[in-house]
Amino acid sequence: HDDHLEKRSQPGAPQPNPVDLSPLTWGDVNIIHTTDTHGWLSGHTKEASYSADFGDFSSFLYHMRQQANHRRKDLLVVDSGDLHDGNGLGDASPVNGQYTRPIYQKINYDALAIGNHELYVNDVAENTYRDFAPGWGKRYLTSNVFIKDSHTNKTVPIGNLYNKFRLKFGTRVMSYGFLYNFKGAANNTVVEPSNFTVTLPWFQKSLKEDVDMYLIVGHVPIRWAEATAVVKAIRAAHPSKPIVVLGGHLHVRDFTVYDNRAFGLSSGRFMETLGWMSVDGIKDRACRVETNCIGKNLTVTRRYLDSNVYTYKKHSLAHPRQKFDTWKGRSITKEIFKVRKTLNLSNTIGCAPQDYYLARYPYTDARSLLNLVANEVLPTAVVNASRPYPGVVIVNSGSQRFDLFKGPFTLDDTYIVSPFHNDFIFATVPYKVASKMLAALNGAPFQKRADEALPAYATNATLTPGYVTKDDYGYGGDDWKHSTIPYVPSPNYISSPLPTGLAETDLVDIVWLSFFTNLVEPILKKLDPATTYTSGIYRRDVDTNSMLLNFVKAKWSNTTC
Ligand SMILES: Nc1ccn([C@@H]2O[C@H](COP(=O)(O)O)[C@@H](O)[C@H]2O)c(=O)n1
Ligand SMILES: [Zn+2]
Numbered sequence: 234h235d236d237h238l239e240k241r242s243q244p245g246a247p248q249p250n251p252v253d254l255s256p257l258t259w260g261d262v263n264i265i266h267t268t269d270t271h272g273w274l275s276g277h278t279k280e281a282s283y284s285a286d287f288g289d290f291s292s293f294l295y296h297m298r299q300q301a302n303h304r305r306k307d308l309l310v311v312d313s314g315d316l317h318d319g320n321g322l323g324d325a326s327p328v329n330g331q332y333t334r335p336i337y338q339k340i341n342y343d344a345l346a347i348g349n350h351e352l353y354v355n356d357v358a359e360n361t362y363r364d365f366a367p368g369w370g371k372r373y374l375t376s377n378v379f380i381k382d383s384h385t386n387k388t389v390p391i392g393n394l395y396n397k398f399r400l401k402f403g404t405r406v407m408s409y410g411f412l413y414n415f416k417g418a419a420n421n422t423v424v425e426p427s428n429f430t431v432t433l434p435w436f437q438k439s440l441k442e443d444v445d446m447y448l449i450v451g452h453v454p455i456r457w458a459e460a461t462a463v464v465k466a467i468r469a470a471h472p473s474k475p476i477v478v479l480g481g482h483l484h485v486r487d488f489t490v491y492d493n494r495a496f497g498l499s500s501g502r503f504m505e506t507l508g509w510m511s512v513d514g515i516k517d518r519a520c521r522v523e524t525n526c527i528g529k530n531l532t533v534t535r536r537y538l539d540s541n542v543y544t545y546k547k548h549s550l551a552h553p554r555q556k557f558d559t560w561k562g563r564s565i566t567k568e569i570f571k572v573r574k575t576l577n578l579s580n581t582i583g584c585a586p587q588d589y590y591l592a593r594y595p596y597t598d599a600r601s602l603l604n605l606v607a608n609e610v611l612p613t614a615v616v617n618a619s620r621p622y623p624g625v626v627i628v629n630s631g632s633q634r635f636d637l638f639k640g641p642f643t644l645d646d647t648y649i650v651s652p653f654h655n656d657f658i659f660a661t662v663p664y665k666v667a668s669k670m671l672a673a674l675n676g677a678p679f680q681k682r683a684d685e686a687l688p689a690y691a692t693n694a695t696l697t698p699g700y701v702t703k704d705d706y707g708y709g710g711d712d713w714k715h716s717t718i719p720y721v722p723s724p725n726y727i728s729s730p731l732p733t734g735l736a737e738t739d740l741v742d743i744v745w746l747s748f749f750t751n752l753v754e755p756i757l758k759k760l761d762p763a764t765t766y767t768s769g770i771y772r773r774d775v776d777t778n779s780m781l782l783n784f785v786k787a788k789w790s791n792t793t794c
């Protein structure tokens with residue numbers, strides 16, 4: 234299944250009735266948006282709906298730009314960050330992102346923002362600053378993200394604070410790049426709150442430039458205060474200038490209306506979705522006097538495209554028999570294929586006996602990935618049987634990122650399910666303390682603010698399961714009509730089973746991930762104020778990523794698919 238050039242004709246590849254996809258609406262300015270791609274440049278090798286790779290994406294962009302020229306409409310291609318952590322292509326290399334960064338660089342994005350996954354690790358932040366940002370010139374936008382330059386010791390923006398540019402058919406754009414108020418950034422970086430950034434002289438000065446629209450590229454959820462603060466700051470100076478926010482981070486499809494001339498779009502995750510937005514009315518000459526257009530509607534459409542070659546061809550080709558693959562697209566696909574080979578990403582380690590889903594079923598259900606992790610992976614691959622005390626291992630459910638499908642389990646899947654190299658830390662505590670830790674953690678503040686509860690949708694047996702999105706325009710934004718996939722929220726932390734038959738004072742190793750040590754230590758103090766516990770690395774031979782590899786080798790390697 235690794236031959237990307239052939240995969241489009243695989244059985245099960247999407248073959249909808251051509252009338253199912255209605256043509257895109259074009260406006261004065263049109264936007265193609267990616268976010269939270271997390272290195273999924275190979276596309277989804279196990280899911281036909283999302284099987285386009287970055288070579289296909291490049292070919293799609295070529296045809297879309299041709300179409301824009303033909304229509305004499307402006308087209309912007311934008312990315313909202315989180316390029317690292319999530320796929321073997323980016324994470325299995327000796328240096329994280331060493332093969333993916335040059336491939337991203339081949340896509341001619343007009344504007345990009347930085348994500349939190351470019352900032353967890355000092356080296357990744359440094360490489361983003363040195364090897365990635367410069368290649369984009371002024372298009373890599375970090376209005377509120379800085380790095381301490383290791384050569385000069387000066388703290389400088391990782392990319393550009395803002396960029397004013399003119400599109401081919403005349404639209405003058407002022408662009409910014411904002412990251413949400415991320416608290417876990419590496420110590421060589423600084424993230425400034427966006428509500429402070431917008432008060433700074435450089436930002437206020439930029440608002441005096443004469444432009445036709447504002448583009449906020451953000452690794453920011455479009456409904457969060459960090460996004461609305463920027464919209465409000467622009468609106469305070471410009472009562473009717475069109476504002477577009479292209480956000481991300483929550484991994485959802487979403488669209489919001491801030492006012493009748495300001496809109497936000499969020500385009501999912503993992504190269505499942507290309508967001509499309511068209512804005513008409515930007516070129517309205519009467520609006521050059523801003524007060525003329527206060528309250529005047531812009532005509533805006535949004536669409537969430539499933540990222541597969543059928544979708545790409547359907548929307549980009551002028552004629553169905555026109556050749557789709559461009560030379561550049563094919564060469565990107567070949568490069569991806571070569572990197573996958575170099576990194577042995579398709580090497581099969583074992584065979585998964587069934588599908589395990591991250592969020593389709595309650596975590597107590599046998600089809601839940603979190604259930605598998607809590608009850609099988611942690612006891613098998615993490616608990617250290619040679620320790621004098623039983624172990625209870627707690628992980629954050631956010632450390633698990635994607636479904637695990639029945640059939641061949643590859644090296645790539647270890648990164649897809651959990652790309653992180655978080656260490657297991659432990660302290661030896663009485664059972665009465667250990668037994669209260671999970672509940673205490675789940676009562677602790679969320680690491681990620683909760684998504685809005687999703688409404689329940691009717692299922693429809695004639696449609697393939699996929700995204701069914703409700704946003705500020707209601708339903709109808711999804712390009713492909715799908716039956717809904719159930720979404721069941723899970724606790725923030727899950728644990729291996731507690732040992733049974735112990736007295737309150739019996740000792741237990743309580744084990745957690747380095748990612749949330751800052752939460753565990755105060756809880757230990759609260760649960761047992763009289764004692765100071767010493768913590769250390771529980772096992773040096775296993776981390777969040779390798780635990781699944783070890784589990785599969787131990788339990789699934791003898792099964793055949
Ligand atoms: N070392 C890490 C880093 C992150 N996480 C988890 O990822 C979440 C953030 O991911 P986004 O793609 O939404 O930005 C974070 O909240 C953690 O759950 C982790 O487990 N270990
Ligand atoms: Zn992300």
Ligand SMILES: [Zn+2]
Nearest residue numbers: 315348349482
């Ligand atoms: Zn993020």
